[in-house]
Structures are given as structure tokens and as C-alpha cells.
Amino acid sequence: MSSFSAFESPDSAATAAIDAAITTRHSMRAYLAQPVERALIEDILRVASRAPSGTNTQPWQVHVLTGAAKARLSQRITAAYDDPEELATHGEEYAYYPREWVSPYIDRRRKVGWDLYGLLGIAKGDKLRMHEQHGRNYLFFDAPVGLIFTIDRVMQQGSWLDYGMFLQNIMIAARARGLHTCPQAAFTQFHRLIADELALKPEQQLVCGMALGYADPAAVENSLVTEREPVAGFTRFLDAPLKG
Template structure:
């Protein structure tokens, strides 16, 4: 009798349920507890996340893990700029994350998640001071004990950015499997020059995004926000002929 090929083994119902649960319970947390995450846990997460597929195994990701004084130093530098309107105006994103022109249904989804979050926090329309304060929490990594900054070599093209997305998702799912939560953050892209200087990027390195990682605060009202997902018939076509 030949040995089973583990690649083709059907996972147990328990294993399937665990994977599905990690995916379903992943959502962006915006408040974290002051509880450290062991370096061994971070290494385990990144090691398994690196199994993400990439074209011809290029593995285009570079990860900068910040904790303690290094995390605070970067946050303080960004916040000093963020709270200075004149200085803030000199910092622009290096690449367009969002469309230049918004259309439905994308603009509708964007507005809904924004107002759902602000509603939970009792931030009313037009309250620019509270909006500024809440957005600024991005740059404190929402008080998470771990801040991740991701970069990519500038020679890599669009396909490698697709690969990078799968790597980021692997990190978030692996974190959930260990009882941790995350918040992927494109907000950092505006400060790419400052981040490159602080983290001593080589000239070939380009900022992709940031991510907060830690234990979510179960009592923070903003963490109760779970965004809606479109029904399958809105984005799926089944073709059998």
C-alpha cells in the first residue's frame, strides 16, 4: 500500500473550521491592549506567512518590525508632522492607493464604513478636530505593541504587488490563529520619505503600507465594527457551458 501524499490529503473538519474561523474573524481592529507579543510568536507568524505564492518564487516582501522605543520614535516623528498643517502639506503618497475618480458602488462602500466607524465613536459630520484625532491614531498603530512596515524593491512591478497582498493576508490570518488581531494601514504611505529616513531604507526600497498587530481591546467600541460584504451574485459568475 502506498503512503498517502500529504499534499492531497483532505483536511479534517476541525482543520477546515479553524481556517474558516480565522478568515471570518479577521477584521481591522483600531484599539489594542498594552500586552507584548513575544518575538518567537512574531517570527512564527512571518515564517508561515512567507509561504505565500509569488511569481517564479520572487518573494518580493521586506518587513520592518517595530516594538518598544523604535515604534514610539517613528510614531512621534509622524505625529509631529501630522499635527503641523504646513509641514503636512509637503508630504504626499508615492503611489495611488485609491482611484482618482470615485464611482458607485465603491464610493458608497467607502462612505458607509467611514460613517459607521464615526457613528460608533460619536464623531459627527463636520467635526474636523475629532476626525483628525481619530485618523491620527493610525500613526500610533492604534496603541498596538507591534508595528509592521512593509517595503518592496522598486524594480518589482504590478504582479509582485499582487503577490505582496497574499503575503499580507497570510500574516493577518496567521495572527488570528494565535489569538491576535491586526489592522492593515495604507495611511502610512503619505509619510514614505520620513519612514524611509527613520528606518534607513536603501534607495531601492519603496514603502508599501503599515500594519498594527497585537491583542485587540475587547472593550473598545470601535472594535465592534464588522464591515459588510457583498453577496456572491454581486461579484461572482459561474460558467459551465
């Protein structure tokens, strides 16, 4: 692969490789059992740590779960998720989604949901299979690596923006190495359980989880590619003052 320094422009091969890592990143929901070596995980996190952050605060904290540790967390969350009474005692610590949905966001949300369920043959109203499919989040979709991300509570909104760039860097760096990911806000509902299982400090707040591994090419759900708005749909180009 081509390389370039901080003051050089990437050549066409490097540009194509970067673009490919970005555009072939999809949220994969089924993984092979093939393990991911610790050195590779560390390499991905090292590259991702180059994400920008205000005054270099670097607010990210990563908890890497594999083997028995991942299985134990998945078991505890799944048990809570499948018990209606216990499930009712859990709730998100922060609002990831809007309190009130409006177009076009609710339309996009519904479409991706029904596109996924359609691929899986889950009919509208089949609450049991919907519950089971959502529950696969807590198995990290069978990925060999589960990532849990936390942030210190003293950090404010700007640091969460920085955190998003760090998460994106992980996903792109993983893709460049032949792996796939699925960022998962589903874990936020069980923040108290996760804090207990991972022995988090009181000042550590759960941000999200993420599955990491080699995607199963035979899994139909991995064929889902969500739509994106064209540039003209979300961009304004201004080359003159709007007011005199």
C-alpha cells in the same frame, strides 16, 4: 488542532479553524498593552512566507517595530501630521485609491467611515475629532507591534499582487494565534519620513504598515464589522461558451 499534509484534504475541524481565522479577521483599531513575544512574531512571518509569488520571487520585506523604535517613528509622523504646513509637504508615492470615485466603491467607503465615526460618537463635520481618529493610525492604534512593509522598486504589478497574498497570510496566521491586525495604507503619505527613520535604501519603496497585537475587547471601535457582498453580487458561473 487538526493538521493535514499537502496531499490530504483537511477534516471538518481543520476546515472550521481555517474558516474561523479568515472570517473573524477584522481591522482592529484599539489594542491592549500586552506585549507580543518575538518568537510569536517570527512564527507568524514564517507561516506567512508560504504565500505564492511568481517564480518564487518573494518580494516582501518586513520591518518590525516595537518599544522605543515604534514610539520614535510614531512621534515623528504624528508631529508632521499635526503641523498643517509640514503635512502639506508630504504625499503618497503611489495611488492606493482611485483618482476618481464611482459607485459602488464610493458608497462602501462612505458607509464604513460613517459607521466607524458613529460608533465613536464623531458627528459629521467634526474635523478635529476626525483628524484625531485618523491620527491614531500613526500610533499603530496603540498596538505593541508595528509592521512596515517595503518592496524593491524594480518589482512590477505582479509582485504587488503577490505582496497582497503575503499580507493576508500574516493577518490570518496572527488571527489563528489569538492576535489581531489592522493593515494601514495611511503610512504611505509619510514615505519619505519613514525611509529616513528606518534608514531604508533608495531602492526600497514603502507598501503599507500594519498594527499587530491583542485587540481591546472593551473598545467600541472594535465592534465594527463591515458588510460584504453576497457571492452572487461579484461572481459569474459559466458552464458553456458565450459565443458559438
